[in-house]
Amino acid sequence: MTDLNAGLFTPGSIRGLVLGGLMLVTTLAIAQDDIPQTNDSPLYRGEQMMLNGSYAAASEIFKMADGLDRADGLIGASKALAMMGNYQEAESVVADAIDDEDYVGFPLLTTQLAEIMRATGRSAEALAMLQQVVDGNAEPPVRTLVQYGSLLKFVGEKEQAFSVLDRAVQRYNDGLVFSSEDVAMVAMASWLLGNFHDANSLFDEATRANPNNLEAHTLWADLFFEKYNAADAERGYQDAL
Numbered sequence: 001m002t003d004l005n006a007g008l009f010t011p012g013s014i015r016g017l018v019l020g021g022l023m024l025v026t027t028l029a030i031a032q033d034d035i036p037q038t039n040d041s042p043l044y045r046g047e048q049m050m051l052n053g054s055y056a057a058a059s060e061i062f063k064m065a066d067g068l069d070r071a072d073g074l075i076g077a078s079k080a081l082a083m084m085g086n087y088q089e090a091e092s093v094v095a096d097a098i099d100d101e102d103y104v105g106f107p108l109l110t111t112q113l114a115e116i117m118r119a120t121g122r123s124a125e126a127l128a129m130l131q132q133v134v135d136g137n138a139e140p141p142v143r144t145l146v147q148y149g150s151l152l153k154f155v156g157e158k159e160q161a162f163s164v165l166d167r168a169v170q171r172y173n174d175g176l177v178f179s180s181e182d183v184a185m186v187a188m189a190s191w192l193l194g195n196f197h198d199a200n201s202l203f204d205e206a207t208r209a210n211p212n213n214l215e216a217h218t219l220w221a222d223l224f225f226e227k228y229n230a231a232d233a234e235r236g237y238q239d240a241l
Contacts, residue, residue: 104136
């Protein structure tokens with residue numbers, strides 16, 4: 001069996017560089033390909049800063065988004081701050097925008113908040129928030145379903161986790177998933193369900209739809225890494241660099 005701690009995959013390797021440099025990219029993606037953007041919009045400029053690794057500048061630019069883009073801008077700012085390890089501000093920038101802790105009414109902001117909480121060791125709080133969003137919305141966002149299912153599996157609630165993850169996959173099968181980010185989330189759901197072939201195909205679809213989707217590239221490489229396919233994993237991490 002291949003020693004995964006040897007060769008390419010030591011802490012100083014390509015995988016180490018990607019996972020260290022991107023930190024939480026597997027849970028904190030920046031992929032706003034489903035939102036029409038002009039080259040001078042805060043969302044577009046912030047994403048370019050993220051791709052260049054300028055996270056501090058990206059966070060400030062994202063905060064400039066207003067109107068219909070405000071929530072996406074705040075989520076982008078939170079992700080950029082988390083990439084720098086500034087979890088306290090990453091949390092507050094989205095928490096402060098959720099009026100009266102109305103998690104059901106702000107599903108994507110709440111999902112980002114829950115991801116920060118999980119990353120900082122507060123899985124129980126994250127789980128409660130995600131449950132409110134899923135139970136309180138007839139069609140919760142795909143990302144919310146997958147993050148909720150992932151966390152349920154993490155805490156050992158596998159039967160409930162699989163039921164939630166199946167909902168995300170069914171959404172895709174019904175032709176209701178369009179963005180690269182959401183397709184990558186369905187790929188993650190398939191992976192968590194043990195459907196590795198489907199996950200591989202979906203990650204391919206997600207990265208073709210948006211080659212700049214760092215989360216999709218890194219998750220896809222992680223899938224190959226888990227399946228001991230070092231060469232394909234290396235290519236995936238290279239794409240994310």
